[in-house]
Every structure is written in structure tokens, then in C-alpha cells.
Amino acid sequence: MILFALLLIPFTYLMLALLIKKAGIKKRLAILFSTLNLLWAMALVPIVQYREIIVVQMGGWSAPFGISLVADRFSVLMLLVTAFIFFLITVYATQSVDKARRKNGHFFFTFGILMGVNGSFMAGDLFNLYVWFEVMLMSSFILVSLGGERKQLEGSIKYLILNLISSLFFVAGIGLLYGKLGSLNLADLSQKMELARANLAVLNPALILIFVGFSIKAALFPFFFWLPASYHTPPPAVSALFAGLLTKVGIYSLIRFYTLFLYYDAGFWQQVVLWMGALSMVIGVIAASSQYDFRKILSFHIISQVGYVVIALGFFTEAALTAAIFFLVHNMLSKTNAFLVAGWVHREKGTLNLKVLGDMFKKSPVWGILFFISAFSLAGLPPLSGFFGKYLVLQSGIEAGYTGMAMLALFVGLFTLFSMVKIWLEVFWKKQPEDSAMEWPVNQKPAHWMLFSSLALGAAIVAMGVWAAPIAEYCQAAAQDLLNPSKYIEYVLGPS
Amino acid sequence: MEYIIAIFIGLLYACGVYLVLRRSIVKVILGVFVLSNATNLIIFLSGGITRGGAAFIPEGAETVDPATISDPLPQALILTAIVISLGISAYILALKYRYFDVTGTHDLDQLKNTDQR
Numbered sequence: 128m129i130l131f132a133l134l135l136i137p138f139t140y141l142m143l144a145l146l147i148k149k150a151g152i153k154k155r156l157a158i159l160f161s162t163l164n165l166l167w168a169m170a171l172v173p174i175v176q177y178r179e180i181i182v183v184q185m186g187g188w189s190a191p192f193g194i195s196l197v198a199d200r201f202s203v204l205m206l207l208v209t210a211f212i213f214f215l216i217t218v219y220a221t222q223s224v225d226k227a228r229r230k231n232g233h234f235f236f237t238f239g240i241l242m243g244v245n246g247s248f249m250a251g252d253l254f255n256l257y258v259w260f261e262v263m264l265m266s267s268f269i270l271v272s273l274g275g276e277r278k279q280l281e282g283s284i285k286y287l288i289l290n291l292i293s294s295l296f297f298v299a300g301i302g303l304l305y306g307k308l309g310s311l312n313l314a315d316l317s318q319k320m321e322l323a324r325a326n327l328a329v330l331n332p333a334l335i336l337i338f339v340g341f342s343i344k345a346a347l348f349p350f351f352f353w354l355p356a357s358y359h360t361p362p363p364a365v366s367a368l369f370a371g372l373l374t375k376v377g378i379y380s381l382i383r384f385y386t387l388f389l390y391y392d393a394g395f396w397q398q399v400v401l402w403m404g405a406l407s408m409v410i411g412v413i414a415a416s417s418q419y420d421f422r423k424i425l426s427f428h429i430i431s432q433v434g435y436v437v438i439a440l441g442f443f444t445e446a447a448l449t450a451a452i453f454f455l456v457h458n459m460l461s462k463t464n465a466f467l468v469a470g471w472v473h474r475e476k477g478t479l480n481l482k483v484l485g486d487m488f489k490k491s492p493v494w495g496i497l498f499f500i501s502a503f504s505l506a507g508l509p510p511l512s513g514f515f516g517k518y519l520v521l522q523s524g525i526e527a528g529y530t531g532m533a534m535l536a537l538f539v540g541l542f543t544l545f546s547m548v549k550i551w552l553e554v555f556w557k558k559q560p561e562d563s564a565m566e567w568p569v570n571q572k573p574a575h576w577m578l579f580s581s582l583a584l585g586a587a588i589v590a591m592g593v594w595a596a597p598i599a600e601y602c603q604a605a606a607q608d609l610l611n612p613s614k615y616i617e618y619v620l621g622p623s
Numbered sequence: 624m625e626y627i628i629a630i631f632i633g634l635l636y637a638c639g640v641y642l643v644l645r646r647s648i649v650k651v652i653l654g655v656f657v658l659s660n661a662t663n664l665i666i667f668l669s670g671g672i673t674r675g676g677a678a679f680i681p682e683g684a685e686t687v688d689p690a691t692i693s694d695p696l697p698q699a700l701i702l703t704a705i706v707i708s709l710g711i712s713a714y715i716l717a718l719k720y721r722y723f724d725v726t727g728t729h730d731l732d733q734l735k736n737t738d739q740r
Binding site: 254258261265268269272275277280281283284285287288291292295298299301302303305306307311 | 643648651652655658659662665666668669670671696697700703704707710711714715718719721722725726734
């Protein structure tokens, strides 16, 4: 029941939203239910500290046969950050998303995403994970195109087709894996792979298919093209939600999959993961520096930042996994906040083209500072969360003997700083070019809830930098569990 | 029987990939449908094909020879996958229709407005 509630809360909202017609009541209910979800996720943290891995067997069928929901420390941390971001974006959307969209089910589909994301973080079963992915994707397909503007439709066709293909890879891999091992439960599969150690090559086709499926979802190097082509088309509140949650689910699954399965064949997979991470890091940041659209720059940076998490996964030591988890959390917070600031700029000026914008700092220093915090946290400046994230990644890389990789990460950080400074100068600092100043009606409606969300995220980023030690400690405990799959197996299947 | 189905799946994949690489959006969508059916057949095949074997254990039997009964799980998985792809197919066709309404084109090359330049 404790885990099941995180699926039940969004589901209840979905059912209620179908019955209610008034946009105002839908909005209030959305805030209420996202608060409930946040409170529930917070309550899970002490429980997981005490019980270490929470396992719930759905329908009372015992583990390898029924569907299990599993939440270890890593899952719970992800659930908590998701709930926090989701709550703030819901508050933000009440003022940022226009009324027509809200009336046509904006919140309905964001809750669909929440349900899918919560489900994927808790899935203890490979096919169940696929189903939650689809729940999440289906809602996101609709959110990308909701509103039906031309560029939204273009973006959503690309997004939809590439993500469908990734699902096909994933499900074909599941089919082959089931054919070879005869199970779908993650713990059971991991145990069976341990037994089949001598013949792992037989499983490689299935594992590669699943790996490619996750990589497309996570937007890793050769598979990232759908992301920058679609993330800047929907309303800013939607792209903030996508940037904060969707690719991170792919990364979460990749980490789970690597620590349970792929590490048995580490000689092969470690190199693959390391190089894919390194290339995403470099290509993402270089592509970003040539862009002149606020949200496109941030979209390319998602690819680059995902690379940091993936190289840390490739180092595969306790310190490196700690760094990966810490960096993932930091990235979710900072990236979402950067998108929220972009949403405010879009609301004030009606465009996000850097060449046309200017003088935004004079317009509102508070928003300027909020952008400063999130951007320089992404770039990794000292008192903010990004500094500790990068520091942990670099340190673990050098300790694990990958000095070259660590230097590459440092070099990429320089480029990140370059793009962030570019946005800062072009949007907030320079004078608005007079000839290109377009007519945009001054928005009279209040934006205080938007500011509230962004302030809360900014505070979270600073807090994560100030209290980095306790958070890193928690991440370390999570990393220890990840490195010890026999513990996961024992909790899910029961002591053997 | 497995060989025939395996070759057939290969053919379906080839057709699907060919269609996905076409320029017309409708053909790309059809290609995705073909690919998803090929994938469903992979799951079907992976469970092993037993001719005439029901998925039941006879009453009172203590042990059953696995070669004589078929595995019901892959078919349950396919059922789920088919339902999901049905929903997505309906949505993607509606999206294509709307796109054609707005732009009046079927050409994928016209989609590059939102791309990086």
C-alpha cells in the first residue's frame, strides 16, 4: 500500500478530472493532488531509511510470478525529487499555461506523466517498466501537441516516431530476454544471469536491444536527435516538465539495468557506456554553443548533462555511483529552473530568440538572479549544487583511473559556462536592440505563482549546495545498495 | 515452423525499415505499424511454439513435460503490447490528419522548421 498510493494519487486525479468540466476546479484539484503526492513521497524517506528496500507484491502473488513494486533508496530519492518538481511545475502552470489549454486537459496529461514516471521508478518487473514507459510517453505525446500550433505539430511528429521506435527496441529486447531466461522479474532475471555467467553472449542481442531503447529515451549520443527537435516547441511549463522528468527516467532505468544485469559482462559494457557518455557530453555542449534560442540551448545541455551521469555510471565504483545519483538530482532541479525562467521571458516578450531579447535584468532583477543561480549551478560554480555534482564525478573518475575522461568533463564544463554566459549576456544584460524590438502586449496578469515556483527551486539548488554532505551521504547509501544486487534479489524474492 | 516465422519476421522488419525511411509521413507511420507487428511476433516466437498444446496442467498431474504445454505469458504480453500500439496508432493518425490540415503537406522534409539550423 505504501508504494501503491503513489500510483493511486495521480490515478484518482485522472478519474476526477474526467468528471469535472470547470477549469478553475481542475486547477485547484491539481494543486491539491500534487501536494498529496509530494507529502507521500516525503513520508517514504524515513521508511526507506528504516527498511532499506521497500517491496510490495501486487495482488498478493509472490515475487517471480506476480508484479512487484520495489523502491530502494535510489528510487525513493528520485520519487521525492519528481514529486517536488511536479508540485512546483503544477503551481507554475496555473499562471503560465493559457486557459484554453488548461480547459482541454493540460493537468490531466501532466498527471498521466506523473503516474508513468512514479510507476517506472518503482517497477520491479521488466514488462511493467515498459507499460509505465508507455503511460508516460502517451501523455507526453499529447502534451507536446496540445494546442496544435504548427511548430508543435512538427516537433511532436518527430518526438512521437522516434520514441515509438525506441519502445519497439525495448519490447523486442524484453521478448528475447524472456525467451532465453523465462522470467521478467528484475531480481529473478539478475539471479538467473548470475547462474548463466558462462554463456552470457547468448543474451547480448536482447541486452543490446534494451540498452538502445533506454539510450533513445535518455537521449544519449547517437540517439539524441529527437530531443532538441521537440523540446522547445510546447509551452514552457510543458518543456520544463519534460526536461526535469522524462530523460531522467531513461537514465534511471539505464542505471538500474546496468547495476543488475550489464555489469556481469563489464569488460564489454563499461567501454560502451563510457564512450557513449563522453560523446554525449562533448557533442551536446558543442551543439548548444552554436544555438541562438533560449530553450534550444538548454535542450542541448540536457544531452550534455546526461553524459556526466553516464560516464559516472561507466566508472562504476561506489564513489562514482554516489556522484551519478547526486548529479542526477542536481540536474533535475537546475535544468527545470532554467526552463521556468525561460517561461517567464517568453511570457514577457513572446519570443526566446537571443538576438531579439535584452534588458531583462532591468525588468526584473529577481528573475535575473534566479536564472543566474540555475545557470551557474549547471556550469558548476562553487556554492551551488552543480559544483559538488561535478566535483564528485571528477574525483571518482580520477580515483578510478580515468583521468582523461575526468579532464574531458572539466573541459566540457568550460563550454557549459560559455553557453550560460551567452544566455546571461544576451537575454539579461545587453540593451535590447531597438530595431528588432517587436511589439508584444505588456502582460498585466500577475505572475506571483510562477515566481514562487522558481524561487522554491532556486532555494532548493542553493540548499543542495550548502547541505551537500548529508545528501551525498544518502546518495552513498543508495550507491552501496546499487552495487550489491544480491541484497536487491534477497529483498524481492525473499531469503533463499 | 519456427524458421518460417523467423524469416517472416525478418521480412516484416525489412519492410518496416524501408517504409520508415521514406519521405512521406503516411508511409513512415505505416512503417511504424509494420515494425510494431513484427515486434509482437518476436515476443510470440520467443516463448516457443508448441503445436496443439494448451496452456493448462491437467487435473491431478504432479509433473508435466514442458514440451507438451505452451507458455501463456508471451501471448498475454502481446495482448498488452497490441492494446498499447492500438491507442498510439489511433493518436498518431489523428496527429497526422491535424498536421495535414495545418500545413497541407505530406513531405517529411517540410518538417525542418523546428530543427537546428
